[in-house]
Amino acid sequence: MAYEGYMLVLFxxxxxxxxxxLYLMYVRIQQxxxxxxxxxxxxxxxDTELENLITRVMEFKRGKI
Numbered sequence: 001m002a003y004e005g006y007m008l009v010l011f012x013x014x015x016x017x018x019x020x021x022l023y024l025m026y027v028r029i030q031q032x033x034x035x036x037x038x039x040x041x042x043x044x045x046x047d048t049e050l051e052n053l054i055t056r057v058m059e060f061k062r063g064k065i
Contacts, residue, residue: 045053
């Protein structure tokens with residue numbers, strides 16, 4: 001009978017530990033999502049800028065090669 005009590009306490013502690021780890025993972029995921037949204041705002045590039053960049057790279061390749 002005592003073993004069942006110890007096992008119940010042990011499994012309870014394991015479940016609480018797992019819940020805590022899940023909470024930490026949730027918080028970290030939220031932090032990463034915020035970071036992605038800020039980086040996404042900095043990386044946005046328009047079609048015109050992309051075309052200009054491609055043109056300059058092609059000109060650079062032609063001049064160097």
